[in-house]
Amino acid sequence: MSLTLLDKLWAAHEVRRNEDGQSLLWVDRHLVHEGSHHAFGKLAARGLPVAQPDLTFGVADHYAPTGNRNRITDPAIAKMLERLDTHAKQHGITLFGLDDPRQGIVHVIGPEQGLTLPGLQINCGDSHTSTHGAFGALAFGIGATEVAHVLATQTVWQTKPRAMRITIDGRLDPMISAKDIALHWIALLGTDGARGHAIEYAGEAVRALSMEGRMTLCNLSIEGGARLGMIAPDEVTYAYIKGRPFAPEGASWDAALMEWALLHSDEAAIFDREVSIDAAEIAPxxxxxxxxxxxxxxxxxxxxxxxxxxxxxxxxxxxxxxxxxxxxxxxxxxxxxxxxxxxxxxxxxxxxxxxxxxxxxxxxxxxxxxxxxxxxxxxxxxxxxxxxxxxxxxxxxxxxxxxxxxxxxxxxxxxxxxxxxxxxxxxxxxxxxxxxxxxxxxxxxxxxxxxxxxxxxxxxxxxxx
Amino acid sequence: MAGWSRHDGTAVALPRDNIDTDQLIPARFMSASRAEGYGQFLLRDLREGDPDFPLDRFPQASILLAGRNFGCGSSREAAVYALVDAGIRCVIATGFGDIFAANAVNNGLLPARLAETPALMQALAGRTTSASIDLETSQIALNGATLQFDLAPVWRTKLINGWDDIDLTRAHLDDIRTFRDQRHKRHRWSWPASQNPQD
Incomplete structure (x- = not known):
């Protein structure tokens, strides 16, 4: 049977499937930030520990001051940052906090640190989690109740979205960027154009994008209503990941490459929806x-x-x-x-x-x-x-x-x-x-x-x- | 969370498309504790300076009809808290942002998809109507009509029973442990490499 990339990633993470169609999915990486405080509160109310602190990473980004970090004058902002620090310490979660030289925006540093890899399922209480799909990962944003659920069980319940492919054929003018592609398709299909779907981006113009461009494209999937966006991994992906701090090494890297090579939609795979766009039509x-x-x-x-x-x-x-x-x-x-x-x-x-x-x-x-x-x-x-x-x-x-x-x-x-x-x-x-x-x-x-x-x-x- | 299967209330229309979660609750209120009550933040900036805003004219409303793609944008569950704390039990629209809809169900708020919403909103313009929602049959009675709304069966069951996913999932802890151990054994690369440049 021919499978889509979505089918393959879904099957690889399905712990069980209920008769009602809901799947219980294993979460390989759970990223939390200051806004996750509601979820930690829910966990505390039940007296539960974080199930897998080794797979959970915290980042200070939403409230991070961009000016003077030594003296935060707004007490509400200081409180948000302190709470994240406290929760990370309490549960033994690695935190990229304000004083960490690796600190940054959660969807930037996940890939930068090699935490984001092809074939993983990645969740975060932030809608732009779709960014990580650029590596061929199953990555989507969740709400606070679901964040609490992931913290407690390292799993999430989901109904499988429909598969959609957006193919950008032809070559993109070097002065046109991934941002232009994204705004172009969203204007074309609408902010709910991809609702209920997982988008796979394909085509010559997508293949030619750098990882940075691919992340921009997948990041904006949610603005077109998609549950997630993704791009099959290739040499560009592997070259980006290799040698990053949390990326696999040695025999583990070789094993990963063997598996990642299979992460693409089969040639005869059927998508629920197909959209084709000519790269030459995309303007700034x-x-x-x-x-x-x-x-x-x-x-x-x-x-x-x-x-x-x-x-x-x-x-x-x-x-x-x-x-x-x-x-x-x-x-x-x-x-x-x-x-x-x-x-x-x-x-x-x-x-x-x-x-x-x-x-x-x-x-x-x-x-x-x-x-x-x-x-x-x-x-x-x-x-x-x-x-x-x-x-x-x-x-x-x-x-x-x-x-x-x-x-x-x-x-x-x-x-x-x-x-x-x-x-x-x-x-x-x-x-x-x-x-x-x-x-x-x-x-x-x-x-x-x-x-x-x-x-x-x-x-x-x-x-x- | 308390389950429910029937609600009788007052319906009001907010005929705008793409009411995103940033409008439902502007970001600056999101550091507040839930104990403060989030209802006061609901659609704060959209209501300001508009004395005719439907939810201000009819504060008793518990059923909100709205334009397409309601709750798009940010995953902030606070948008649902704001609606729930303001007494809203059900939002009716032609479609919802996926994450918003899941968040709604997790907080006992019904996101009912109804193709007839635009016509109903037109009929309702500037006034309210009493409405009854029956979750068992997925029907809403309002304005003299009984209409069938769309809701995934799994969500209907959850709303009726007031189920909490963590309790349900804990029944599968053995399955999860087995899955984890297999994944760790066969796909070791999927764990973060142990070396940490900060250590």
Whole structure:
């Protein structure tokens, strides 16, 4: 029988299946963060220990200060960080805390530390856990009750999602990134376009992506409603993993490679849904509204709600109003107040390099923050001199965390302010109450910094890649 | 968690698509302890400055009808806590974010999928109606009609019984241990390498 990658990963983790169709799945890696406090509370209420502290890893990221870490003035933030520390110590969980040189965003440091591997099941109380699927892992976000369940049993109950394949054929222009692919398909299919499905990304353009690009693509699966996203592992995957601190070595590495080679959909495998996209059709894409499906090429003009189907007209009208934009307006040239380069979506070394390529020798016309995905990426960027490029341009080079993507640490966009952002959600108030977020690639964020407007990054990238 | 099979209450419409969990509870409230009650945070920023906001006009509402893709976005279970603590027992929509729906069921909140939701919301505009939900038959009676909603049977059973997964799973601890030991033996690579650069 021909199997999909999803079938293979699911079968490998199924402890049992009930008659009602629910599977009890084994969790190879459980990642927790400050927001997991509700789950630890549930565990404490039952007096239960963490079942597998050896497979559980903690990270301080959602509330991590990006400025001065020695003196946290907000008591609510200090409390969140302390609680994580206490729970990790109490249960013997390895913690990448604020003072750890490996600290960073959970979906960046999992792969960076070699904790994320092909063939694993990875869960975390965060919807962007789909990021880890880039390695051919079964990785999905869960809620607090499920986090407590994983802590207590190292398993999770799930109904198997339907299998969907998005194939990106052809070659991607070097100035187009994984972020553009993701925003393109989400605009095409909608924020619930992949609901109830596990997406496997395939095709020549996906194969040609670096691991960083693959992580960006899988990360955004949830914004199209998918339960998870994944890409079959290949030589690019193995080269990324080899030698990382928690990755297998020696005989264990050889055994892993044998198994990983089988982690792909069989040629005759049937998917519940197939979508094909021509890479040549994908332009630099950004969001203009308050949901990721409200996205357009930078060369586009804003829709007139009157021309839209009834179901979308009101949402578009409200979004234009909230965003301070009007129908028929060209996106290119809209002034921005600030930029943000960071988040689990786009703050890896490759993202910083491409943004720096656009910014080198140029000055930012608007203020902005650059928050690397991890402190190790930050150190690497400094070795490469990228920090100087950002600082010389006038941007703030800060520490690592979720930062302005979600604003929990106090890095907020002011009401009515427009932010060009490399993040994942343009929801109302996501970056701060009343904040206006435009999601885009790191290159377009850098171009927005240089011009002070939403703009096509391609002219500014010429001769610099 | 207490199970339930029938609820009689007041239904109100919130005719917006893509009400994400960031709107259901803005991030800045998420460090609060549950004991404080999360109902006060529900849709805080959307309600502010809108005296006609349906949940403020009709605070007795316990059944919420909403647009497509309700609860998309962040996995924060706090979004469900906010609804539950505000007295909401059921949300009716054409579809839900997957993680939100699972979180809802884990907290006794019914995420009922109903294709007729847009028409019902139109009929309800600006007013409330009494409604009855029967979980046993997956039916909702409101506005003079009885409609069949979609809910996975496993979730229906869970809501009715008020089951907690940890209790159920503990009956399978032997299976889990066997699975773990086999995985450790046959797929040793799947455990984190023991060496730790910090040690």
């Amino acid at each position: 894409t950004l969001t203009w509204g308050t949901t990721p499906e409200q996205a357009l090429p930078i060369t586009g003009t804003l829709p007139d709600p009157a021309d839209l189907p009834e179901g979308k007209a009101r949402a578009a009208s409200e979004a234009l109003d909230y965003m301070g934009l009007h129908a028929g307006q060209a996106l290119d040239g809209v002034p921005v107040d600030q930029v943000f380069l960071g988040s689990c979506t786009n703050a890896r070394i490759e993202d910083l390099r491409i943004a720096a390529a656009v910014l080198r020798g140029r000055t930012a016309r608007v203020p902005g923050i650059v928050s690397p995905g991890s402190m190790l990426i930050r150190a690497q960027a400094e070795r490469e001199g990228l920090d100087r490029v950002f600082i010389d341009a006038g941007l703030d080079w800060v520490a690592s965390g979720c930062s302005m993507c979600v604003g929990m640490n106090g890095d907020l966009v002011g009401a009515g302010k427009r932010c060009a952002s490399s993040t994942n959600r343009n929801f109302r108030g996501r970056q701060g109450k009343g904040a206006r977020t435009h999601l885009m690639s790191p290159a377009m964020v850098a171009a927005a910094a240089v011009t002070g407007t939403l703009t096509d990054p391609r002219p500014l990238m010429k001769g610099r890649l």
